[in-house]
Amino acid sequence: MRKEIFINSSVGETRIAILEDGKVVELFVERPESERMVGDIYLGKVVNVAKGMRAAFVSIGQEQDAFLHFSDIGERLNEYSAYLDLESTSENGDMSKPGHHRPIPREGQEILVQIIKEPIASKGSRITTELSIPGRFMVLVPGNEMVGISKKILSIKERKRLKRISHEIRPKGFGLIIRTVAENRDEGELRADLENLLHTWRQTEERIKRVKPPHLVYKDLGMASSVIRDLFTPDINRVLVDSKTLYKQTMNYLDEVAPSMVGKVEQYKGKTPLFDTLGVEQDIEKSLARKLWMRSGGYIIFDHTEALTAIDVNSGKFMGRGAHDENSLKVNLEASREIARQLRLRDIGGIIIIDFIDMQDLRMRRKLYDEFKRELRKDRAQFNMSAISEFGLIEMTRERVRPSLIYAFSEPCPTCEGIGRVISKPAVLTRIDRWITRFKSEKKGRLLQLKVHPELLPYLTEGFRSRIRRLMWKHWMKIDVVPDGAQRLDEFKFFAKGGEEEVTL
Numbered sequence: 356m357r358k359e360i361f362i363n364s365s366v367g368e369t370r371i372a373i374l375e376d377g378k379v380v381e382l383f384v385e386r387p388e389s390e391r392m393v394g395d396i397y398l399g400k401v402v403n404v405a406k407g408m409r410a411a412f413v414s415i416g417q418e419q420d421a422f423l424h425f426s427d428i429g430e431r432l433n434e435y436s437a438y439l440d441l442e443s444t445s446e447n448g449d450m451s452k453p454g455h456h457r458p459i460p461r462e463g464q465e466i467l468v469q470i471i472k473e474p475i476a477s478k479g480s481r482i483t484t485e486l487s488i489p490g491r492f493m494v495l496v497p498g499n500e501m502v503g504i505s506k507k508i509l510s511i512k513e514r515k516r517l518k519r520i521s522h523e524i525r526p527k528g529f530g531l532i533i534r535t536v537a538e539n540r541d542e543g544e545l546r547a548d549l550e551n552l553l554h555t556w557r558q559t560e561e562r563i564k565r566v567k568p569p570h571l572v573y574k575d576l577g578m579a580s581s582v583i584r585d586l587f588t589p590d591i592n593r594v595l596v597d598s599k600t601l602y603k604q605t606m607n608y609l610d611e612v613a614p615s616m617v618g619k620v621e622q623y624k625g626k627t628p629l630f631d632t633l634g635v636e637q638d639i640e641k642s643l644a645r646k647l648w649m650r651s652g653g654y655i656i657f658d659h660t661e662a663l664t665a666i667d668v669n670s671g672k673f674m675g676r677g678a679h680d681e682n683s684l685k686v687n688l689e690a691s692r693e694i695a696r697q698l699r700l701r702d703i704g705g706i707i708i709i710d711f712i713d714m715q716d717l718r719m720r721r722k723l724y725d726e727f728k729r730e731l732r733k734d735r736a737q738f739n740m741s742a743i744s745e746f747g748l749i750e751m752t753r754e755r756v757r758p759s760l761i762y763a764f765s766e767p768c769p770t771c772e773g774i775g776r777v778i779s780k781p782a783v784l785t786r787i788d789r790w791i792t793r794f795k796s797e798k799k800g801r802l803l804q805l806k807v808h809p810e811l812l813p814y815l816t817e818g819f820r821s822r823i824r825r826l827m828w829k830h831w832m833k834i835d836v837v838p839d840g841a842q843r844l845d846e847f848k849f850f851a852k853g854g855e856e857e858v859t860l
Contacts, residue, residue: 358591362579362605363629364598371582372635379638380699380733384763385578393756394575396469396486396559397421400568401460411460412479413468416569419479423468427483428458429498465568473757476661488552488559489575491584491612492537492545493521495552499530507535524549536588536613548612580608587616594620597629642700643764645775649693653686657697659761663706666694670712683712684719688726695730704736704755713747724749770843778845780814783807784822787847791830794849794858801832802852806839811847 361372373381385391397415404411412420460466472481488495502521504514520542521531526549537545559573566572576584579601587594587609596602602622609617623629630636641647647655652672658665668690675682694709714720720743727749731738740751767773787805794800805823807815815823816836827834842848849859 356590360582360587360591360594361629361635362582362594362596362598362601364579364596364601369577369579369598369601370630370639371579372630372639373586374633374635375733377633378696379635379642380696382639382642382700382702382760383578383582384760391575391578391581391757392470392473392480394470394489394581395571396467396573397482398563398566398568398570398572399466399468399482401462401464401466404460404462406459413460413466413482414569415468415470415480415482416571417474417479419474419477421468421470421480421482422478423460423466423482423484425459427471427481427485428460429483429485467563467572472755475755475758475762487532488555488573489534489584490548490552492534492540492548493552494532494534495549495556496530496532497556498528500528501530501532503530503532505533505535505537508533508538510538513538520545526553529553580604583608584612587613587619589616591619595623595629596620597623638700642697642760647693647697649686649689651686651689653690655690655693655697657701657703659703659759663708664703664759666707666709668694668709668711680714680716680719683714684723687711687714687723691723691727692730695727695734698731698753699734699736701760702757703759704753707751707753709749709751711743711747711749770845780811783811783845783847784815788826788829790847790849790859791826791832795830795832798858800851800858803832803858804835804837804850804852806837806842806848806850808842808844808846809838809840810844812836812838 357374357376359374361374363370363372368384368386370385371383372379399413399415399421401411402414402420409425411423411425413423415421466484467486468482468484469486470480471483474480486497488497502518502525504517504521508514508517517533517537521533524542524546525531531549533545555573562572575581583594583605594605596605599622602620605620606617609620625632628636630639645657647657648671649655652670652674654669654671656665656667656669658667668687670682670686673682673686675685677685690711697703698707711723714723724743728740731740734753736754736756738751738753740749743749768775771777794803815821823834823836826832839848847859848857850856851858
C-alpha cells in the first residue's frame with residue numbers, strides 16, 4: 356500500500372490529507388481561529404462538582420467549561436504536583452477500601468488538566484488530570500512509573516530491547532510510552548528525545564508556578580508539526596508540502612529527530628493546486644455531501660444528530676442478476692469499505708448506527724461483518740461494534756477526539772436550523788390565510804402589500820385563479836404581492852397601503 360501526506364497551506368487554513376493508494380482516508384483542518392487543542396495543558400479552576408454525574412466542570416478560559424469525569428482523575432496526582440491541592444479521598448469518602456484512591460476536586464480549587472477531546476456544539480472540552488507530553492519516539496508521563504511499548508511493534512525481540520532501554524533511561528517519577536516509530540532506534544536517539552521532553556516539562560512546571568488560573572501552561576505542536584511527529588512513520592512513501600514556510604519547518608524538525616526521513620519530504624512547485632492532483636479536492640467535496648454514490652449504482656446516506664450518526668445503505672440504480680441476498684451482499688460489501696473510509700475521512704465519532712440492506716442468509720451477514728471489521732482495523736481511532744442485528748443494523752462507537760469534518764466546513768442553515776427541510780409553500784399560504792383572519796378581527800384596513808421570497812411569488816400569483824386572488828375574494832381585500840430577496844422562504848411581511856408601515860402581527 357502506497358501512503359502519502361499532502362500538506363496545503365492557504366491564507367484561511369492549513370489542510371493535511373493522508374492518502375492510501377491515491378485515495379484520501381484522513382483530513383485535518385486548522386484555522387487561525389480554531390487551532391488544534393488536543394494535548395494542551397491548562398491550570399484551571401473547578402467551578403462545579405456534580406457527584407451525581409461523577410464529574411466536575413473546570414474553567415480553563417474557554418467559552419464552555421471543560422468536562423472532567425472522575426474516571427479521568429489520576430490516582431497518583433498528589434505525588435508529583437505539590438502546587439495542586441486535591442483531597443486524597445475516594446469517591447464515597449472512604450479511604451479504607453483498596454482501589455478507591457482517586458481524588459475528588461473541590462469547587463474553587465486549582466487543578467492541572469490536559470485536553471483529550473475538543474469542544475463540539477454546546478459541549479466543552481473533555482479533560483484529564485493524567486498528563487502526558489508526546490515526543491517523536493516516546494511519550495513522557497509525569498507522576499507515573501509505568502513503561503509501555505506500542506502494540507504495533509510486533510517483534511518480541513525488539514519489544515524486549517526497547518523495554519530494557521526504557522527501564523534504564525526512565526527518570527524517577529516519570530513513566531514512558533514507547534511509540535511505533537522508535538522501532539530499531541538506538542539508545543542515543545531515545546535518550547535525546549527524553550531529554551527534550553524533560554526540558555519541556557521543567558519549563559511547564561516553572562510556568563505553572565508563575566500564573567493564575569485559568570491559564571494555558573503547555574501548548575502542543577501545531578497541526579502540521581504534530582501530524583509529522585505522530586503519523587510520519589517509515590511506511591509513508593512521501594510528504595508533499597506546497598508552502599515554503601511549512602516545508603522549511605518540517606525539514607528543520609526532521610533534521611533534529613529523524614534525519615533519515617528527510618529525503619521523503621518534497622516541496623510542491625506545480626502550477627495546479629496541490630489538492631487538485633489525484634482528485635483530493637473532489638474527495639473532500641464528496642465527504643461533505645449527505646448522499647454518496649458508489650460505483651455499483653448504490654448510494655450511502657449520512658445523517659448527523661447531536662446524539663449519534665445514522666448511515667443508510669441503499670441499492671439505488673444497482674441491477675443485479677443474482678438472487679436478492681446475493682445482490683444485497685455485493686452492494687453491502689462495497690458500502691462497508693466506503694463507510695470505513697468515510698468514517699476516517701469525515702472523522703465521525705461517538706455512536707454510529709449503520710443500516711445495511713437486509714439479508715436473510717446468516718453466512719452472508721457474517722461475511723459482511725468480517726469485511727467491515729477488517730476495513731475498520733486500518734483506522735487509528737479505537738472502535739467497538741456489535742454483530743449485525745436481525746434488522747440488518749450494525750451499532751458501533753468510534754473514538755471522538757475532535758469535531759467531525761462537517762463542523763469544520765459548514766454552519767447550520769439559518770432557515771431550517773439543521774433539520775435539512777423548510778416549511779412547504781402550501782404551509783406558508785395557510786399561515787398567510789390565518790394571519791389575514793387575525794388582522795381583520797382587529798383592524799379595518801382593506802388595502803395591504805405582501806412581501807415574500809421571490810421563489811414563493813409564482814406559487815401565489817400565477818394563473819387566472821391564482822391563490823392570492825382566491826385569498827382576496829375570501830377576505831374581500833386588495834393585496835399586492837411584492838418579491839423581497841431579504842425574506843426567508845418561510846417568512847412573509849404585510850404592510851399597510853403605501854408599503855411603509857409594517858403591520859405584520
